[in-house]
Amino acid sequence: MRFWSPIVAMTAVICFAIPMSTGMGSAEAGTSVESGFAGPARGIQPASSLAPVNGNSSQQFTSRNWDGYVTYSSTAGTDFNKVRATWIQPVVRCEVAQAWTVFWIGLDGWYDGTVEQGGSSAYCPSAGATPEYDIWWEMYPTNSIQTVLTIKPGDHITASVTYSTTSSRFAIFVADTTTKKSFSRSELCASDLVCERSSADFITEDVGRSGAGSYFPLADYGTMSYNNASAVDTSGKSGSISSDAWLNAAVTEKSGSTTYAKVSPLRDSGTSFSTTWAHR
Secondary structure (H helix, E strand, C coil), X not given: CCCCCHHHHHXXXXXXXXXXXXXXXXXXXXXXXXXXXXXXXXXXXXXXXXXXXXXCCEEEEEECCEEEEEEECCCCCCCEEEEEEEEECCXXXXXXXXXXXXXXXXXXXXXXXXXXXEEEEEECCCCCCCCEEEEEEEEECCCCCEEEEECCCCCEEEEEEEECCCCCEEEEEEEECCCCEEEEEEEECCCCCCCCCCCEEXXXXXXXXXXXXXXXXXXECCEEEEEEEEEEECCCCEECCCCCCCXXXXXXXXXXXXXXXXXXXXXXXXXEEEEEECCC
């Protein structure tokens, strides 16, 4: 049996320093921003004082950098091979320089120190500036955020991460269905790492600064909704976040007395929810 442990989750990866990836793929390169990473959930704490946001089916946790939902299982043999969701890239307000928010789906990062992920990004080069919007991928901790295609607020995004048991590769796919542009990556887990696929994640994140134990300010994105959220486990079972095939947890981004972002109850039979900015 695999039991969730905040001690394991918080100590799986301690160092924020990350080697840079050597490639951007064949898609057109997006905006270049200061090096940052979207890594595992940090500072995880049970939030037993919070009422369940989806009846009794969603456990409640807080994290310093994640806000959203994760699916996981108490059975070690039931991990995940695919995760998928859609969303509309929200407008971001640049109140301070280097504010940065990323929206993504991926595998791992809840129990362990690896994350295989892709999504969209909004970065503020300076206060009052027009944000830089991109789609990106990352294989943490092998590389940091790799921006690939420039997008615009209001664009419809589809993202998925699929693990092939045949090739042992992770297919990271992100598409801007508004412009009909997309990219895909086929990545192996690094030889010195174990990518367990122990969770499927639907996350809005405060980006970490590469090589430092700190975070960029969380860019004000208002409210953003994830839709068509689904996962597939290693037995081939497909379902929404609230499927009875696995457990799920609502994660509120919070540290100490500061709440950075809030998560809504699950909607539409567990296929959608929203996250709302609260503090930079």
